[in-house]
Amino acid sequence: MTNNSRHDLPPSMGSAMGVTYRKLAMYMQHHLKQYDITPEQLTVLLGIGDSEGLIQKEIAQRARKDHPTTTRILDQLEGKGLIRKQQGERDRRSFLVFSTDKAKEVAEAGRLHEEDLKNEILECISAEEYDMLMELLNRIGEHFSEVNKE
């Protein structure tokens, strides 16, 4: 047998977080399939919420996505008849985004599935651990927002 002495290297935090993140994303993807949207598309829909006429820049901030990604996800949502884009009158560079009734239904259904996700996570960690995990993720995220700028 080959030399296996190093095959149990502890994974880095980045690698470990990636692995777990993708499992959560897959869980959501499977449950959202019936509404013909993806987890990231839902994130954008929930970012829009009940605000009508937001411009893409504001939606990008709310969904914590960059502008090219936001453009492409909004294009998909438009293709699915979930949002409508209208060129701004005051500023013709921008586009105002309006969501359809169907989008509101899908967003609400998706929000319930996000609750299901939370409950499923709570099957293996405590509520205190859940809150701590969320807090640590946010703290690290903010720290690296700064670090990555340098």
Next chain:
Amino acid sequence: MTNNSRHDLPPSMGSAMGVTYRKLAMYMQHHLKQYDITPEQLTVLLGIGDSEGLIQKEIAQRARKDHPTTTRILDQLEGKGLIRKQQGERDRRSFLVFSTDKAKEVAEAGRLHEEDLKNEILECISAEEYDMLMELLNRIGEHFSEVNKE
């Protein structure tokens, strides 16, 4: 001003983890750029470690990646002269993977950058929190490995 009443919805765990994961990945990507490898390519290189002649299936398990992704990342590493593939003699369906001296240097340099990543994370959370975060990620990951099968 439009109705902003819902724009502060707490993000789901999936969304929050994705945002933070991508920031850690970006940090690694910037630091690994000088070696012309990506964080995920490093994960595969470190999975190989000092084991010569592993088959792709074993590498996929160690790197916690699926087979198509492993194939494509190994192809990239081969193109960069970091690994060499050799068809198995005993089982001609499989390919044995051998890493070059250059790969060993790059992997060791990358490993040091993963330590830097850990130290950078420890700038904003305690060592106890770091260990707990890793443990929670692994526990959730294992739980959803089961859940996603159903």
Next chain:
DNA sequence: GCCATATATTTGTTAATACAACTATTTTTA
């Protein structure tokens, strides 16, 4: 008003990954 600059958005490229379908080979089994 004109030109430089800033801003909103889009497009192209590369990377990673999930899933499904496919090829090639090996193993099982009837």
Next chain:
DNA sequence: TAAAAATAGTTGTATTAACAAATATATGGC
């Protein structure tokens, strides 16, 4: 042993994302 099933790997497609570069429009300084 021949057919069926399993296994190793590859390829195609869709999604998401980062980065760079492009376009269109707006704003500022002069």
